[in-house]
Amino acid sequence: xxxxxxxxxxxxxxxxxxxxxxxxxxxxxxxxxxxxxxxxxxxxxxxxxxxxxxxxxxxxxxxxxxxxxxxxxxxxxxxxxxxxxxxxxxxxxxxxxxxxxxxxxxxxxxxxxxxxxxxxxxxxxxxxxxxxxxxxxxxxxxxxxxxxxxxxxxxxxxxxxxxxxxxxxxxxxxxxxxxxxxxxxxxxxxxxxxxxxxxxxxxxxxxxxxxxxxxxxxxxxxxxxxxxxxxxxxxxxxxxxxxxxxxxxxxxxxxxxxxxxxxxxxxxxxxxxxxxxxxxxxxxxxxxxxxxxxxxxxxxxxxxxxxxxxxxxxxxxxxxxxxxxxxxxxxxxxxxxxxxxxxxxxxxxxxxxxxxxxxxxxxxxxxxxxxxxxxxxxxxxxxxxxxxxxxxxxxx
Numbered sequence: 001x002x003x004x005x006x007x008x009x010x011x012x013x014x015x016x017x018x019x020x021x022x023x024x025x026x027x028x029x030x031x032x033x034x035x036x037x038x039x040x041x042x043x044x045x046x047x048x049x050x051x052x053x054x055x056x057x058x059x060x061x062x063x064x065x066x067x068x069x070x071x072x073x074x075x076x077x078x079x080x081x082x083x084x085x086x087x088x089x090x091x092x093x094x095x096x097x098x099x100x101x102x103x104x105x106x107x108x109x110x111x112x113x114x115x116x117x118x119x120x121x122x123x124x125x126x127x128x129x130x131x132x133x134x135x136x137x138x139x140x141x142x143x144x145x146x147x148x149x150x151x152x153x154x155x156x157x158x159x160x161x162x163x164x165x166x167x168x169x170x171x172x173x174x175x176x177x178x179x180x181x182x183x184x185x186x187x188x189x190x191x192x193x194x195x196x197x198x199x200x201x202x203x204x205x206x207x208x209x210x211x212x213x214x215x216x217x218x219x220x221x222x223x224x225x226x227x228x229x230x231x232x233x234x235x236x237x238x239x240x241x242x243x244x245x246x247x248x249x250x251x252x253x254x255x256x257x258x259x260x261x262x263x264x265x266x267x268x269x270x271x272x273x274x275x276x277x278x279x280x281x282x283x284x285x286x287x288x289x290x291x292x293x294x295x296x297x298x299x300x301x302x303x304x305x306x307x308x309x310x311x312x313x314x315x316x317x318x319x320x321x322x323x324x325x326x327x328x329x330x331x332x333x334x335x336x337x338x339x340x341x342x343x344x345x346x347x348x349x350x351x352x353x354x355x356x357x358x359x360x361x362x363x364x365x366x367x368x369x370x371x372x373x374x375x376x377x378x379x380x381x382x383x384x385x386x387x388x389x390x391x392x393x394x395x396x
Contacts, residue, residue, distance in 0.1 A: 032068030060186025087165025161189030
């Protein structure tokens with residue numbers, strides 16, 4: 001067995017690890033690299049292997065830095081199975097199409113810009129058709145179900161507690177008389193993450209591949225995070241401001257909604273309107289609602305008593321939330337003068353509706369931009385975290 005680390009090694013995004021075993025090539029993840037536009041385009045377009053030679057892909061979870069380049073892989077000749085959990089498959093179905101839409105939209109923008117400057121335009125990394133075609137190769141499986149990956153390789157998924165459907169991948173590898181038990185964590189969650197079960201321990205591992213985005217940090221206790229969250233909301237409401245939350249559409253958005261629900265129902269924050277302003281976030285929340293099997297005990301309990309729409313709805317009568325797909329409804333939020341929470345993507349403030357919410361709200365001292373997730377280098381979100389002084393007109 002030989003392992004090549006072809007992404008997310010000494011950096012954060014673009015996870016790809018290639019296992020050579022028994023004459024087969026098994027790819028763990030095929031994520032999109034994020035960074036400077038043209039560097040990212042080149043790294044994502046030029047795969048460091050022949051896609052036609054990949055015998056199988058095993059995917060730990062749906063985040064784009066782990067799954068986002070699968071349409072490119074397929075477009076370049078991959079035609080075999082992609083193994084993942086059922087929830088990951090459903091999330092990828094919406095996320096890869098959304099990513100393709102962004103690719104096509106950005107390419108159109110650059111094409112118009114190139115026409116004015118005489119530069120060579122970039123083609124989209126992949127198209128909506130590519131995203132739809134690759135979904136035909138997904139095989140969704142439950143946790144703890146053994147599956148055949150390649151010659152002498154069997155896999156099993158264990159709950160990673162990171163996002164809905166995330167998995168620790170355990171591969172049982174036979175090479176002649178040798179037996180190797182390899183575990184790949186993907187992004188491993190931590191204990192007491194809202195909604196999700198804690199990561200499952202796996203035992204008797206010979207080889208471990210793990211990622212360490214937060215490996216040098218200590219997470220605050222959940223109770224402390226909730227108290228700080230409530231304090232920020234209460235202080236902003238007291239000055240009649242808005243709370244603008246850039247959040248990844250899958251995972252972080254649902255965690256924020258769940259936390260707002262709990263804090264409102266418990267009386268720790270006042271009842272104020274909450275808007276989830278992102279078509280992808282809305283679609284992802286619907287996937288969350290269909291996969292209660294991934295919830296932890298507390299989330300299942302709250303889901304049972306919350307009413308027909310569950311923990312992400314407002315049918316309890318004590319919580320006001322609205323999910324927005326239409327762009328005109330999104331624009332109307334800028335005219336609101338009352339306190340509210342606006343959760344929008346992208347999580348790193350690079351694209352999407354969060355940009356116009358920042359542009360229209362960041363200069364008002366009453367408002368708060370609440371950062372709730374990781375911000376990679378060279379992103380607008382990172383510049384906000386570091387308090388870089390830039391005018392709102394330069395943010396887009």
